[in-house]
Amino acid sequence: MMESSLAETPRAAQAAREDLLLEMIGISKRFPGVLALDDVDFDLRAGEVHVLFGENGAGKSTLINIIAGAFAPDAGEFKFRGRSLVRLKPHAARMMGISPVFQEFSLVPELTVEENLFLGRELGAGGFLNHAAMRARARSVISELGFDILPDQKVGALSRAHQQMVEIAKAFLTEVRLLILDEPTASLTEAETQNLFALVGRLKSAGVGIIYVSHRIQEFQKIGDRITVLRDGRKIATVKSGDVSESELVELMTGRKVGVLFPSIDHRPAEKLLEVEDVTLADLSAKNVSFYARAGEITGIAGLVGCGKSEIVRAVYGLEAVASGSIRVRDEDMAARPTPIDMLRRGVCYFPSDRVAEGLALGRPVRENASMAALDLPTFSKARVLRRASERRAIQRIIDKLKLRPPQIERTVAKLSGGNRQKVLLARGMTRDISVFLFDEPTVGIDVGAKIEVYELMKSLVAEGAAIVLVSSELPEVMNLSNRLYVMHRSQLVAELSGADINETKIFSYFFREKRLEDGPAPLSSAMAT
Amino acid sequence: MMTNSTDHGGAAPNVALDKFYRLYGAIGFLPIMLLGLIVLFAIFVPHFLILPNVLNVLRSSSYLVILAVGQMLVLMVGGFDLSVGAVVALTSVSSALVMAGLKEQMADHPALIILAGVVTGLGCGFLVGLVNGLCVAFLSVSPFMVSLGTASIATGSALLLTNGIPVYGMPVGYVDGFGRGLWLKLPSAVYLAIAIVAVVFVLQNFTRMGRYIVAIGGNLQAAIVSGVPTRFYLVATYVLCSVFASISGLALTAQIGSGQAAINSQLTLESIAAAVIAGVSLKGGVGKVEMVALGALFLLILTNAMDLLTIDPRIQTIFLGVIVVLAVALDELSTRRTKRV
Numbered sequence: 001m002m003e004s005s006l007a008e009t010p011r012a013a014q015a016a017r018e019d020l021l022l023e024m025i026g027i028s029k030r031f032p033g034v035l036a037l038d039d040v041d042f043d044l045r046a047g048e049v050h051v052l053f054g055e056n057g058a059g060k061s062t063l064i065n066i067i068a069g070a071f072a073p074d075a076g077e078f079k080f081r082g083r084s085l086v087r088l089k090p091h092a093a094r095m096m097g098i099s100p101v102f103q104e105f106s107l108v109p110e111l112t113v114e115e116n117l118f119l120g121r122e123l124g125a126g127g128f129l130n131h132a133a134m135r136a137r138a139r140s141v142i143s144e145l146g147f148d149i150l151p152d153q154k155v156g157a158l159s160r161a162h163q164q165m166v167e168i169a170k171a172f173l174t175e176v177r178l179l180i181l182d183e184p185t186a187s188l189t190e191a192e193t194q195n196l197f198a199l200v201g202r203l204k205s206a207g208v209g210i211i212y213v214s215h216r217i218q219e220f221q222k223i224g225d226r227i228t229v230l231r232d233g234r235k236i237a238t239v240k241s242g243d244v245s246e247s248e249l250v251e252l253m254t255g256r257k258v259g260v261l262f263p264s265i266d267h268r269p270a271e272k273l274l275e276v277e278d279v280t281l282a283d284l285s286a287k288n289v290s291f292y293a294r295a296g297e298i299t300g301i302a303g304l305v306g307c308g309k310s311e312i313v314r315a316v317y318g319l320e321a322v323a324s325g326s327i328r329v330r331d332e333d334m335a336a337r338p339t340p341i342d343m344l345r346r347g348v349c350y351f352p353s354d355r356v357a358e359g360l361a362l363g364r365p366v367r368e369n370a371s372m373a374a375l376d377l378p379t380f381s382k383a384r385v386l387r388r389a390s391e392r393r394a395i396q397r398i399i400d401k402l403k404l405r406p407p408q409i410e411r412t413v414a415k416l417s418g419g420n421r422q423k424v425l426l427a428r429g430m431t432r433d434i435s436v437f438l439f440d441e442p443t444v445g446i447d448v449g450a451k452i453e454v455y456e457l458m459k460s461l462v463a464e465g466a467a468i469v470l471v472s473s474e475l476p477e478v479m480n481l482s483n484r485l486y487v488m489h490r491s492q493l494v495a496e497l498s499g500a501d502i503n504e505t506k507i508f509s510y511f512f513r514e515k516r517l518e519d520g521p522a523p524l525s526s527a528m529a530t
Numbered sequence: 531m532m533t534n535s536t537d538h539g540g541a542a543p544n545v546a547l548d549k550f551y552r553l554y555g556a557i558g559f560l561p562i563m564l565l566g567l568i569v570l571f572a573i574f575v576p577h578f579l580i581l582p583n584v585l586n587v588l589r590s591s592s593y594l595v596i597l598a599v600g601q602m603l604v605l606m607v608g609g610f611d612l613s614v615g616a617v618v619a620l621t622s623v624s625s626a627l628v629m630a631g632l633k634e635q636m637a638d639h640p641a642l643i644i645l646a647g648v649v650t651g652l653g654c655g656f657l658v659g660l661v662n663g664l665c666v667a668f669l670s671v672s673p674f675m676v677s678l679g680t681a682s683i684a685t686g687s688a689l690l691l692t693n694g695i696p697v698y699g700m701p702v703g704y705v706d707g708f709g710r711g712l713w714l715k716l717p718s719a720v721y722l723a724i725a726i727v728a729v730v731f732v733l734q735n736f737t738r739m740g741r742y743i744v745a746i747g748g749n750l751q752a753a754i755v756s757g758v759p760t761r762f763y764l765v766a767t768y769v770l771c772s773v774f775a776s777i778s779g780l781a782l783t784a785q786i787g788s789g790q791a792a793i794n795s796q797l798t799l800e801s802i803a804a805a806v807i808a809g810v811s812l813k814g815g816v817g818k819v820e821m822v823a824l825g826a827l828f829l830l831i832l833t834n835a836m837d838l839l840t841i842d843p844r845i846q847t848i849f850l851g852v853i854v855v856l857a858v859a860l861d862e863l864s865t866r867r868t869k870r871v
Contacts, residue, residue: 070755089755106755108748110815111741119745120756127737170756 001081004262019044020082022067022176022207027076029062034417036062044178044209049200049243051220051487052213054230054253055474057418057446063230064180068100069093080178091120098179101184105167109156110137112137116155118168128370146195150388160306161188168196181201182213186305197223215475217246217292221481231255250476255448261451262480263459267297269483272331273467274436276316276346285311287491288325293436293467298458300482300508301471309471310353318349319345327507329436333419336425344373348519349429353441353471355418359425362414366404367395369413374431398427403453419450424456437468443477455481475504488513494502551705560808560821564828573833578838585717589785591830593778597797598773598804598826599819599829600728603767605805608814609666609673609745611768613799614775616684617655619791623688623697625651626789630699640701647700651780652773654837658684659772663765681798687793711783717783724773730819741769747814756870796847799854804829806857829853 012325022044027036035061052060065071066078069088078085078105080096090159093100107116113266117138138151147157147165155166164184171179185193200210200223214220220227222243229252236252242248244252279286286308293299302310314320318338326332328489329346352358357508360369371391375381380391395409402423404416413424422442429437439458443451456483458468472478478485484503487495488508495510571578597614604611629647636643658680665676711718734740742763745753753760783789808825810817829850836846 068755089757090755094757098757102755106749106752108742108745108815109751110748115744115753118756119753122741124738127739129738131742162754214865329664501809 019045020274021048023077023078023079024067025077027063027078028057029065029066029071029073031062032414034233037066038234039076040230040233040235042228044211046207046209047204047211048225048310049204049220049223051224051227052211053215053217053227053249055448056402057232057444058230058253060230060388061182061231061448064100064102064182064211064213064260067093067178067221068098068102068180078240091515093273097175098180099174099176099178100180101168101171101173101182102180103182103186105153106170107163107166109154111155112151113142113149113158113166113169114170114281116166117141117151117173119170121174126155137173138169141172144202145169145199147192161192164188165192169285176203176208178211180211180213183212184212184217185216185219185303190421193219203378217249220399229253248299261448261452262476263455265298265462265481265483266308266418267461267483268279269297270295270465273329273447274469275328275331276312277326277328279315279327280323281308281311282321282323283311284323285320285490285491286315289488289493290325291486291493292468292498295435295465295467296462297483298468298470298481300478300485301469301488302475302478303473303483303488304330305473307488309488310440312467312488313350313440313471317348317438319350343433344432347433347435348375348438349432349434349436350438351425351440351442352525353444355421355425360413360421363412365410366416366427367392367409370395370398370409370427371431373427373428378430380431391408394431395427398409398430400429401430402457414440417446417450419440419446419453422450422454423445426454435466436470437466439468441473442470443472443474451459475507479504479507533700538834560652560828561826564824567828567831567835571831574616575835575838578835579590580619583834583838584784585692585712587825587827587830587834589717589719590834591827592717592723594728594797594800594804594822594826594830595723596774596778596781597801599726600771601801601807601852602810602817602819602822603730603743604673604771605802605810605812606736606743606747606814606817607764608750608766609764609768610676610677610802611662611771612798613658613662613681613684613796614771614801615680616688617658617772617775618660618779618782618797619688619793620654620684622783622786622793623652623691623789623791625780626697626700626783627691629701629704630789632695633699633701640703644704647704648780651783654684655772655774655776655779656769659769659770660765661697662772663768667769668760669763685791692789695790698787700784700787700789704784705787708780709787719785722781724776726777727819734819739763739766744815747816749815796850799850800826800829803850803854803857806854806861809861811861815837 010077018041022042024042027037027040027042028035042050042063052063054060066225069090069092072087078088080098108119111119114134118134123133123137135151142151144150145165145168147169149162149165151168155163158166164186165188168181168184184196189197194433195373199211203210210504211303212220212224221241226238227241227244227249228238229236229249231253236255239252248485262295272294276292279289279320281287288311289308291299291301301309301313311320315322316338318340322337327338328349329343334342334346340350341430356362361372371394372382379387379394381387392409395408397411399407402422404420404427413421437458442454446454451501458470462468470478470481479502482502484496484498485507486493487497487507489510497506548651577583578692597618601611601614625647629643632643632646637754661680662673662677662691665671666673674803708718713721734743742758742760743754745756746760746763752762779793782793805817805822806812806825808818808821809822810822828859832853833846833850
C-alpha cells in the first residue's frame with residue numbers, strides 16, 4: 001500500500017508541490033427538515049491530519065460523506081488536487097485515492113474478510129476471480145496493519161472491534177491519497193489504537209492527507225495538526241492543534257460554557273423504582289447485568305458504541321429477548337418477557353434513539369404521534385371509540401409545556417426538525433402517568449438549543465420525583481447529568497461510579513480495561529482473543 | 531455447554547459428537563432429510579424405486595431445479611420473482627405458436643423452426659426479466675409488486691394469444707428428440723438442469739457477479755459505497771432468473787408436446803419453496819445452488835410419493851403450502867437465534 005503510493009513518484013511529487021490536497025468552499029447540504037451544512041469551508045494539505053470536531057448532528061458525517069462521494073453538495077465548490085469535482089460517486093472517489101473509513105460499516109456480513117476487502121475491485125480477468133492473488137494481497141495488508149484477523153473469516157461472525165479493523169484495512173487496499181477516519185478508535189483497545197496512530201504517522205510522512213473525526217479531545221490533540229470545529233452545520237473555527245485548551249474546544253463545540261449547557265440537577269434519590277438483576281439477553285449483547293434506578297435521580301449508563309448499553313434498556317421495555325435474570329418495577333416482579341404495554345401501564349416508558357425508525361410515524365400529525373401510546377386511557381377513548389376533542393386538548397397542553405415550535409399539533413412530524421421530533425417523542429411519555437423514563441441517546445442529531453431544553457425537561461422530571469435512566473454515547477452528557485453512572489464494556493457492566501468518581505479518566509480506564517489486565521508482555525492477539 | 535461434560539472424564543463420546551456436529555454443519559439438514567425420505571419411500575411406497583418412476587421424478591424435478599436456481603439468485607439479491615410461472619406459460623405459448631406458424635413455410639428446415647421457437651421463448655423471458663429488473667433497480671419499486679404485475683401481464687398475454695387452447699404443431703424432433711428423449715438413458719431435461727446448476731455454481735464461486743449478488747443482498751449500502759454497479763447486477767439477476775424460467779418452459783413444452791397457457795399454476799410457489807427449503811434466506815445474501823437443486827428434488831420426491839399413494843391433488847396443494855410456511859418460519863427462527871456479538 002505505502003510502497004505503491006511511493007512507487008508512483010512523479011505523481012506523488014506533483015501532489016506534494018500543489019500542497020493543497022482538498023479544497024472545499026461554501027459547501028451547503030440540505031436534507032428534508034434540516035440544513036445539515038451551511039456554507040462550510042474546509043481544506044486539507046498533503047501530509048496533514050485535519051481533525052473534524054463537533055457534536056452529533058453538527059454536520060461532520062455529512063461533510064465526510066460529501067468528500068467520499070456518497071452525497072452531492074447542494075451548493076459550493078469542491079476541489080481535489082486542484083481539480084473541480086462534480087457528481088462524484090463513491091467508486092470514483094476511491095479510484096482517485098479518497099478512502100473513507102466509516103463508523104457505520106460498509107461491510108457485507110455474509111462475505112468473508114477477504115471478500116469484503118476486495119468488494120467492488122476484485123482481482124481477476126474477464127469477470128472471473130483470482131482467488132490466490134487476492135488472498136496474498138489481503139494477508140499482506142492485514143499483517144502490515146498489524147491486525148489480528150484472518151482473510152477467510154465471515155465478517156458477520158466478527159466482533160465490532162474486528163469489523164472496525166476490516167473497515168480500516170479496506171481503505172488501505174489501494175493507493176491512498178486522502179484517508180477519512182470516522183471515530184476509528186471507538187471500538188478499539190488501547191494497543192490497537194496505538195497501532196493505528198503509528199500507521200497514521202507513517203502515512204503522514206508519505207504525504208497522505210488525513211481527515212480525522214473524533215470526540216476524544218486528548219486523542220486528537222496528540223495526532224492532529226489542525227482542528228476544524230463544526231456546530232449546527234456551520235464552521236465555527238479552524239485552529240492549530242495545541243493552540244487551544246480542552247475546555248476552549250468544548251466551548252467552541254457547544255457554543256456555551258460547560259456549566260450553561262448542563263443544568264445543575266438537584267438529585268434526591270428516594271425509593272428504587274426499577275431493578276434489573278443479573279439479566280442476560282438472548283443474543284448475548286448484554287451479560288449478567290444488574291442495575292437499579294431510583295426516584296428523584298438520573299442514572300446514567302455510559303459505554304462505547306455496541307457495548308450493549310442500549311440493548312439492556314430496550315430489554316427492560318420488552319424490545320429485546322431476555323434469556324435469564326429478573327426485572328422488577330416498584331418491587332413487583334415482571335414477567336420473564338415484559339411487553340411495552342405492561343411497562344407503560346406500570347409507568348415505564350422508553351424513548352428510542354432512532355426516532356425515525358422506531359419512534360415516530362413521520363407522515364402523521366404531532367397529535368397522533370403523541371397520543372399513540374395512551375389511546376387506552378379514558379382521556380383518549382371511551383368504549384374503544386376515540387375522543388378527539390379531549391385528545392386535542394390534552395396534547396395541546398403537553399405540546400405547549402414542551403415549547404414545540406411552532407406549537408401546532410396538526411403538523412405532520414416529517415416537517416419537524418430533529419429537536420422538535422424529540423419533543424414529540426417526549427410528549428408521548430407525558431400522556432400517561434410515567435415515573436420511569438428510559439432515554440436512549442436522547443440528544444442524537446438535535447441542535448444545542450433543543451438539547452438544553454431536553455436537559456431542562458429532565459431536570460424538571462427529576463424534581464417531580466421521576467426516575468431517569470440515561471443511556472448515551474456522549475460522555476459529557478452522561479457525566480454531567482448523572483447522579484450515579486454505570487459503565488458498560490463488551491456486553492458487561494464493569495463499574496458503578498458516583499460523585500467525584502464520575503470523570504473522563506476514570507470512565508476511559510474502564511473502556512480500555514483489557515489493556516490494564518494484559519499490561520504485561522502478553523501478545524496483541526491474546527488481548528483481543530475474547 | 532459441552533466443556534462441562536469433560537468434568538466426568540468422558541472425552542471420547544464428546545469427540546464423536548463433535549465430529550457429528552461438524553459433519554452436520556458441513557452438509558446441513560437437507561441432504562440428510564432427503565436421504566431419509568428416499569429410504570422411507572423406497573420401503574413403504576410401492577413402485578417408488580422402479581426405473582420408470584425414478585426417471586419420471588428426475589425429469590419433472592429438472593424443470594423445477596432450473597426455475598428454483600433462478601429464483602435463488604433473485605432471492606439472494608434481496609428480491610422476489612413471482613413471475614417465473616407466468617414466464618413459463620408465456621414461453622410455452624409463444625415458442626409453440628412460432629414453431630407451428632413456420633411449419634408450412636419452412637418444412638424442410640426443422641432445425642431453423644426450432645431455433646426460431648427457442649429464440650422467441652427466450653426473448654419473452656429476457657423481456658419480462660428486463661422489466662422486473664429495471665423497475666426494481668431504477669424505480670426502487672417493491673419486487674413483490676413488480677413481478678406480481680408482470681406475472682399478470684405475461685399470463686394475460688399467453689391466454690390472449692391462444693384463447694386458452696393448447697397449441698400443437700411443433701416439429702417432431704423437438705418433441706420426441708428433445709422433450710421426451712432419453713440421452714444416455716437419462717431424460718434430456720436432466721442434462722439441461724445439470725448444465726445450469728454447473729453454470730450457476732461457477733458464477734457463484736468464481737466470478738465477480740456471484741460475489742456482487744451476495745453483497746447486494748447482504749448489505750446494499752455497502753455494495754454501493756464499495757463501487758459495485760448494483761443496478762446493473764440487479765437487472766442482470768432478474769434477467770437471468772427469467773431466462774432460466776424460459777429455458778424450463780421450453781423443455782416443459784417439448785415434453786408435453788404442445789404450448790399451453792395454463793401450464794402449471796404452482797410453479798412460482800414451488801420455485802420459492804425449493805429455494806427456501808434449501809436454506810436461501812428471504813433477507814438476501816445467503817444461498818447455495820447445489821442445495822437448491824436438492825431442495826427441488828426433495829419437493830418432487832414428496833409430490834411423487836403422494837401421487838403414488840393416490841393422495842388427492844387438492845390435499846397435495848395444501849401440503850405444499852404448509853411446507854412453505856414451515857420453511858419460512860424456520861428460516862426466521864434460525865436468523866433470530868444467531869448471536870449478535
